[in-house]
Amino acid sequence: MTTKLQHDIVKIAIASGKGGTGKTTLATNLAVYLSAYRDIILADLDVEEPNSGLFIRAEKVFEDTRYKMMPSWIEESCTFCGLCQDVCNFNAVLNLGRHILVYPELCHSCYACSEMCPGSALPMQKHRMGELKHYRNDNLDFIESRLDIGQEQAVPLIAQALKYAVQISDEKSIMILDAPPGTSCPVIETTKDADKVILVTEPTPFGLHDLKLAVEAMEKLGKEYVVVLNRFGTGNNAVEQYCENSDIRIIAVIPDNRKVAEFYSQGLLVHDKLDDFRESLDRIKDYILE
Amino acid sequence: MIDERFGRTEYVLVYDTGTEEMVSYDNRHIENEAHGAGPKTAKIIFDSGADILITGNGPGENAAIALEKAGVKIFTGAGRMKVKEALEAFNNNKLKEFKE
């Protein structure tokens, strides 16, 4: 028998410096596993390559197109002063004499050109950048956001997906955020408002190197972070040494198991199939509910 | 030597076929641009009043749009040629006109 516990909304980000360490495997299994105990919102914020949806079986309850605001040139109102090009810091506005060109993919939507234009000839208009889909299954709400191919900026879409996730939550929810790999802007956007960050890594030199980068980023943000060591039993113990020397908690290890890779390859969850994986999930659950 | 890529080319040379004068614009600062290098380089072409651009592989999408609006005709295939070679190739119709 499962009991539902009453607490405040809590945001857990699952990130890693390196790609392919098991972020999505952990995020999806954790979300489904925890949904037996609590209302869970899982948000896939790897908007360039969203994969979590391949593992979640749920019904679509909402979908829509996502837009960013871009300036759009109105020739009749233009005074051809060229101020718009001068105030754009991103080379997104080009003054070609009698013609103003706007490059939507370079624009950061700062509104400077639009609001400073003396003729109001650059009103901001909606431009498609991607999609958002919301699925539900019992206590699990799954949000997937997907960037259109050719769109260069992930951050605006990640911000909108996060906003949507907060909108549909209530004070009883736990939000799990599947972050993109790396430590640059998209990851910062995903983790900056998280309550706890779980960094997933593997016991290899790549895993250690990229973990250090992720730790640096989390320190800059002042986030509480812990480590989950995946594929434990391969590589070496340098990651463990590093965590011990730096006082970083390893809250769980996930033993290396070819079966995990095989189930993962088929789009299957493993929490209900592999005992030792589930034990690792229990430890992570304890940390989240601490 | 003509740069195969357009956007981050280091120099832009403008040749006036009437006066046979060549003016050179130093475009090396373009390296500092994170994005929008192509359009910025296209602006130099526009400001110079040139009618024809001779380049290597051709401009990227963004620069191509700017050049089209600016009314500049683009000829490609001159990548890695010396400037004189490139002009000869153009005059002998050996270059390809770039169409969006």
Add this chain to the structure above:
Amino acid sequence: MKEIVIISGKGGTGKTSLAAALAFLSGQEAIIADCDVDAADMHLLLSPDFGQAEDFYSGQLAIINNESCISCDLCRQKCRFDAIDTDGRSYNVNAINCEGCGYCARICPVDAITMKDQCAGEFYISRTRISSTLVHAKLAAGAENSGKLVAKVKKEARKLAEVKNKKYVIADGSPGIGCPVISSLSGADFVIIVTEPSVSGIHDLKRVYELVRKFDIRASCIINKYDINPDITARILEYIDSVSVMHLCNIPYSSSFTRAITQGLTVMENGYTEIEMLIEAAWDKIRKSINN
């Protein structure tokens, strides 16, 4: 000189290990470029000497001079990124949120805001233990991963290849489909997509191929860990055939990859003959295809 770029769509497919293996095989014929600047790992396999290092600047940060500030609040109102706030006494810029657009600096009636160039990382040119040259970089944590640093790595690699008369530039690209990948692909003569037979792998392969198609570059594919899922391997082979992407080889799931990485070696140096033979055959195919 031909430029070969290795990408993956999805992270963790073995892209960097395979790029390093090709670097090893190409020896003195290539300049190596690590374009995965957000999580640059090639250097862990090639022991570079970081001989040449320089700071890399990208983007700006708004700085408010509170002595000149008259608290008109205009900057805070205009900022679209929630990057300016006030505690009643002074105005402060949140460096993490500041996008560097400069709007606040332009709009301030007393010029109390200046825009400062940001050091976003470091750029290096190194000699490696296999005697080739590695051009690489490290993006600062939290920096915007625009294609600019990638473009710089590529540009310097190309320059060196011209000057030293090398046949190839071999570039380890970035995962994903965004700006850094676009920058990695620009100007490439040949692309290798490294994938794995999983639902995620094939999903991401299709997305990244869409991007490659826009660039109209000859593309090829390596299926790594193919025996994890023979069904999906077959589906991938079908797909790449249907879009005329050249199949290079299938590599079995092998602990030799992890073992090699752990010792700081490429998989060509670990004495696992099957994998080495497969990669050598792939390199032959690549060279034949490029030089036609």
